[in-house]
Amino acid sequence: MKNDPKTKMSYEKLWKLIIRPDKDSYKPKDLGKRVFTFKGKTYTRKDYNLISSEGYIMKCSFIELDYSTRPKKIMPVILYLHGNSSSRLEGMGMLPEILKRDINLFVNDFPGCGLSEGEFISLGYHESHDVKILVDFIEKLPGVGKIGLWGRSMGAATTMIYAHKDDRIKALVMDSPFADFNILAKDLVLQQIKLPNFLIDGALKIVRMTIKRKNGLDIEKLKPIDSAPKTKQPAIFIHATSDELIHYKHSDMLYDAYGGKIKKLLKCVGNHNTKRSNKIIREIGEFFYNYLVNEHYSNINIDKNNIFYLDADEKEDNNQNEKSDINTNNNKDNSQNNKEKDKNEINLINEQKQESKEEPKDDNKISDNKNEINEINENK
Numbered sequence: 287m288k289n290d291p292k293t294k295m296s297y298e299k300l301w302k303l304i305i306r307p308d309k310d311s312y313k314p315k316d317l318g319k320r321v322f323t324f325k326g327k328t329y330t331r332k333d334y335n336l337i338s339s340e341g342y343i344m345k346c347s348f349i350e351l352d353y354s355t356r357p358k359k360i361m362p363v364i365l366y367l368h369g370n371s372s373s374r375l376e377g378m379g380m381l382p383e384i385l386k387r388d389i390n391l392f393v394n395d396f397p398g399c400g401l402s403e404g405e406f407i408s409l410g411y412h413e414s415h416d417v418k419i420l421v422d423f424i425e426k427l428p429g430v431g432k433i434g435l436w437g438r439s440m441g442a443a444t445t446m447i448y449a450h451k452d453d454r455i456k457a458l459v460m461d462s463p464f465a466d467f468n469i470l471a472k473d474l475v476l477q478q479i480k481l482p483n484f485l486i487d488g489a490l491k492i493v494r495m496t497i498k499r500k501n502g503l504d505i506e507k508l509k510p511i512d513s514a515p516k517t518k519q520p521a522i523f524i525h526a527t528s529d530e531l532i533h534y535k536h537s538d539m540l541y542d543a544y545g546g547k548i549k550k551l552l553k554c555v556g557n558h559n560t561k562r563s564n565k566i567i568r569e570i571g572e573f574f575y576n577y578l579v580n581e582h583y584s585n586i587n588i589d590k591n592n593i594f595y596l597d598a599d600e601k602e603d604n605n606q607n608e609k610s611d612i613n614t615n616n617n618k619d620n621s622q623n624n625k626e627k628d629k630n631e632i633n634l635i636n637e638q639k640q641e642s643k644e645e646p647k648d649d650n651k652i653s654d655n656k657n658e659i660n661e662i663n664e665n666k
Contacts (some may be wrong), residue, residue: 297479303474307371307498309399318331320332324381324382329349329359330349334348336394338416342397343402345401346394347392350363350390351390358388361389361430361431362388362574363432364384364436364574364578365393365424366438367444369440369441372439373401375493380567387574389575397416406500409467414448432577433578439532443510445458445459446510446517447513448513449519450513450517455519456519458519462525462537464509466509467508492559514543516545518545523540523549524562525538525554550592551592557602
């Protein structure tokens with residue numbers, strides 16, 4: 287079996303699928319204008335370079351309501367954590383629901399993703415350490431209040447691994463997380479290599495050794511479910527019932543093991559990359575508003591069996607769709623479904639006339655493994 291060229295190709299395909307998937311390719315100009323209006327209010331985007339836990343430059347963006355039009359000086363922030371083949375552009379698509387509820391947004395490209403440095407990802411292991419770096423930085427920004435985490439796929443697993451360690455995080459949304467990578471890896475082996483069951487453990491051993499050698503990750507220790515009982519923040523879990531990559535049983539497991547009393551599980555039709563319906567996005571927006579903005583909201587315990595099945599293709603009243611004041615470029619996404627225009631989406635932004643140049647490169651070497659923060663593209 288080991289000498290079979292097709293099998294070798296399958297092994298290589300599998301470890302690359304895990305730690306080196308295709309990058310989401312985009313240009314800095316795709317992020318849009320640095321100053322834009324939405325629903326009559328002015329917003330700004332600032333870009334930053336942060337140093338990851340492994341010493342790589344992470345590209346980040348902070349979108350916030352201009353101080354002159356803020357209802358309050360202190361505003362909450364959602365840190366959006368993207369999936370394994372995605373980038374910060376993924377989080378940009380959530381702007382309408384976030385901004386209209388007086389919440390600011392912070393997005394980043396994890397190492398090995400988007401425009402950030404690095405060759406490999408670790409499906410939440412190193413990324414969870416990077417989240418601490420991100421939260422530490424966000425907390426020091428002026429006018430920042432409560433912080434929420436919204437993670438998708440890899441970002442959802444990262445959210446689950448990290449949240450219980452940080453009481454600054456007040457609310458969580460986890461879309462398509464995995465509970466135990468050992469379970470997920472066996473599913474991937476069956477899909478990618480087509481081995482009989484009695485050979486799966488041997489195949490996983492080879493894949494595990496390859497991954498550990500390349501980026502120091504022991505996939506057997508990648509178990510977000512171990513963090514679930516320790517995590518107490520209000521949380522929403524979301525999963526598509528036909529997810530072909532991460533079976534919805536993972537969200538079931540995490541939901542059942544979750545330590546917080548306030549939790550909800552939303553199941554919808556579609557696969558791993560199916561775009562979430564306006565109804566789901568709106569419910570997420572209301573959830574974050576309640577726990578990050580509304581000081582008078584009562585933390586009423588949600589019933590243990592609070593599991594909802596939603597139709598992701600449900601037609602919605604056009605009058606309820608938000609119209610954006612923002613003119614935008616097409617935000618790139620990983621699935622063909624996500625390339626379709628959504629009435630409720632801010633398509634960030636036509637090419638900047640004054641910013642047609644590429645984002646300046648940082649040629650300075652990283653020294654002493656310090657988390658040096660370089661703000662780039664200052665307002666001119």
